[in-house]
Amino acid sequence: MLSLLLILIAACFFDGIIIRTKSICAGRKGPGILQPIYDVWRLWHKASVYSPTCGWVFRWAPIVYCASVLAAISVIPFGQQPALFSFDGDFVFFAYILALGKLFSILGALDTGSSFEGMGASREALFSMLAEPAFFLIIGSVALLTGHTSFHDIFAHLHLGDPVSYALATLAAFILLMVAMIENSRLPIDDPKTHLELTMIHEVMILDNSGFDLGLILSSGYLKFAMYTALIVNFFVGGLGLEWGIPLFFSIQFAAAVIIGVVESFMARLRMNHNPQFIFALTSIALMVIFGVLLLSGQLS
Amino acid sequence: MISVISSFAILAIAALITLILKNNRNKGILAISAICTAAVFTSITAVLALTGQSFQYQFYAGAFLGNVRLCMDGLSAWFSLIISLVFSLGAFYGWGYMQHYLDKKNDIGMHIFAYLMAYLSMQALCVLQHSLAFLLAWEIMALSSFVLIIFESWKADVIKAGINFFIQSHVSVVLLTIGFLMMSAQSGSFDFNSFASLSAKQANTAYVLLFLGFAVKAGLLPFHTWLPHAHPAAPAHISGVMSGVIIKIGIFGMLRMLSFAPIHYEGVGYLVLTLAAISGLYGIMQAIVQKNIKKLLAYSSIENIGIICMGIGLGLIGVGSGQSLLTYLGFAAALLHTLNHALFKSSLFFLAGNVYHATHSLNMEQMGGLGKKMPWTCLFFLLGSVAICALPPMNGFVSEFMLYNGLFRWMQEASLTGAVGASFAILALVLIGGLAIICFTKVFGITFLGTARSEMHEVKEMPKIRLVPIAISLVLMLCIGLCPWLFNSAMQAALANLPQVDSSIHSVGQEHLAMLSLVCICFLSLVIILYLLRNKVQSKQNIRQSETWGCGYTAATPKIQYTGASYVKTYSDTLDGLIGFEKQSDIPTESYPQQAGEVRSESFDQLEHKAxxxxxxxxxxxxxxxxFLQNGKLQFYMLYGIIFILITIILTFIIH
Known part of the structure; x- marks a missing residue:
């Protein structure tokens, strides 16, 4: 329950910090930290416009998408604090319920009959499929390290000891951050601020969403960022008590948002046909982490 | 057991009467009522068997077969129930599908006869414990499914696909015959029980042959090539039944075979797991590039058979290494996914049949926007796609969830080879899951969403008889997804028939499955809450309609939409080489072309092509x-005969 609350709070600030970082890097003052939340609030009160081509799938898509993200958050624990739901294999549920949301957002895009949205849907389907193995391997490696198979048990028993395990945890954190960037369609896979539909992925899929639906999609995106970062926090929070854990939670959330902002300020988007290679590289790093864990647990000697 | 035998009698008598009756409608009604009665009769025994009772019956079947033993144990009961369910749903759907033919003069008696015989033989396969009788039933099943496939025998490619199926299923029969004969030669009896006394060494070769024979029927790589031809050729209810249960009888055979002589479980487990993972990946990779809906579904069946066999492989590894948790999770995942796949794949094939009759095409590139004209078919197809992509809260997720749990457990408890093997198996399963999403968003999105890509006349929703059977299996699917613990308990008796399954583990899993169903129910209620919230917000707003945003271009036509091929273009570029494409282009070269050019590209199965x-x-x-030997002259043929006889005589002399 605590983790759900913390993630909801972090999500309110996350995108604002990214935008602010980018503004500062570009030498501008930038909007307030809570601007994205104001935007969502305003969108929720705006009327929607629907295309006559769209059927019920398009209308249900944002709802299922948002609900899937919330359901995924409900299985994330916070250190020793259990999640709302916890069972063996809950990380499989986590990944698959997110995939359900993705399936609906892809179908919603295809329902508009627009060629641009089809283009975005096609890319989203491929890239997020390619990113999935890296996530499973990372979770697999911590499951191997701790001998448990649910988020809560894994993170409650994860006590990093020697420097090697810290290195592995950092690698894992890097991969999770990258997975979060891919899942949220940010740089270096996709540039959310591009103004050319041909080069967009996520943004082009939601071109026809407006009003309440768009608000849901945007807020789900913020939630997703905070959710993945909460996973990263769990790698390090371990046995810390709440008085240290909560500040650590917010500082890691803040650091992640700043890193994303800096990366987006100084990096260019990859060429579309280089994206699969980039994502495959992530999977191979994840494989390296697994072998590192095998080394640590003494099975490779 | 009497009820099972009487159901056989009912089916056999009904099949004979259909040959005599004249009116097509009467035949259909007779067949449906016979199947329903038989299904109820066998299900009574099967359900009792699932509660832990075991039924036996033995009779003397003449000098050739000797004593034939029938036995309904948990494993038979599990498969028998799946078969009864899919065959009865298929019969009702088929009644709707065949309406067009019922009042015509051409005789569909043979088709109905074959349907009844296929059902009869498959029920018999489940309970027969005598290898020769088993082979006999297997042959009847192969022949009757051949007749079912070639229903539209006036089409050339249907006959071609039928003959392909016919040959491949007989390859399977040959392998099984040799395997069973070797087994019985060693043990001195045809009864399955006697095989249990064989040692691993005696049974090795026979095991390999039997496994290959069952693998051909199940469509495991590289014996999958009959599936993508046979499914599009057969009528929809037959494809549904074939993919739903006929290929599962191969899985049943593999599982039944495990109770014969002991084998080197761990090695076999690794082999099966590798083959299964490759099957799964290859199946779904091919499925994505298909244009024909039924062919796509056929390749996806290969993928699902791969997932089922991954469960079997994991279970075997558990048996070999003595880890009871792996054994339990692997076999349970395999059994549950067999049921799940039977449900969603048969529904999807039935729905493809609805689309076919509405549009007279199976090529999804010509479709689009069917969702508005066929709302129920569209909704059902979406739910089926969610299930087949193994996404919660539908049933497919539960079996994959068990398999994932097993794989992660394996990774933790095993040696180095185990950990590496598990990592790659997990990788394969994750990729299969991701690719399935691409595949089914493509087929659903291109067929049902957007606007029509070609002229579609009078597309309308199908009558209820072609929707209700699908709705029934969807309700079951949702039940499995939301109450998985119920089905986990139901499987216990079936699991007890597999080697070394420790049933005490079942209670540990229940708690996690209950939690899973709770979170799924929460998710569904969250969806409904959000929906109501939006309705409330939007009720005060002025909701407008406006054309799809065309990025400033206002004269958009349906042709501008993304097609199926373009939807998977990035994917097929990434996997260039693994998937074969045959391209033909006829592009005019002159500066001012007078005629339109044409480019065609067709994917083909590399493995089928090369192997x-x-x-x-x-x-x-x-x-x-x-x-030159076959020159049509009688004298030469007689000469060959004489030479053959001479050689035989001379050889006999030399050898002695």
Missing amino acids: IEKPLRGYQWLMSHFL
């Missing part, structure tokens, strides 16, 4: 050199 067609062509080339 079957090429060697066959080589063989044909080799054999063409001996054509």
